[in-house]
Amino acid sequence: MFKSWLKVSDTCECCGLDYRFAAPDDGPAFFSLCLIALPLIFVVVWIQVAYNPPIWVHLVTSVPIMVAGCLLPLRPIKGWLVASQYVNRSQEAGTERLWNQLHGRTKGSNFDD
Numbered sequence: 171m172f173k174s175w176l177k178v179s180d181t182c183e184c185c186g187l188d189y190r191f192a193a194p195d196d197g198p199a200f201f202s203l204c205l206i207a208l209p210l211i212f213v214v215v216w217i218q219v220a221y222n223p224p225i226w227v228h229l230v231t232s233v234p235i236m237v238a239g240c241l242l243p244l245r246p247i248k249g250w251l252v253a254s255q256y257v258n259r260s261q262e263a264g265t266e267r268l269w270n271q272l273h274g275r276t277k278g279s280n281f282d283d
């Protein structure tokens with residue numbers, strides 16, 4: 171479903187689903203920061219307070235773990251958010267017509283079935 175690292179394809183290569191509805195925006199970064207970066211910061215601060223290591227210890231351990239820990243989950247989180255948008259039929263105000271157009275529904279019937 172991705173045409174590059176985080177760019178969502180125009181359509182699904184398996185079923186042809188139009189991905190124009192997909193707009194997770196900053197969601198992946200938000201969840202990555204909340205679920206990985208914040209707990210990691212507490213661990214790093216605890217290591218600093220408990221053992222007072224020299225700064226190079228953080229440069230070779232904390233920084234790479236933080237960068238990898240925040241970047242690697244972005245893609246699965248984005249896939250999860252796009253799937254969630256599709257399953258829950260999330261839409262921003264004013265995009266009802268786009269949804270109906272994408273899914274062949276008549277106006278006003280998008281939450282009826």
Ligand SMILES: [Zn+2]
Pocket residue numbers: 182183184185186187
């Ligand atoms: Zn598909």
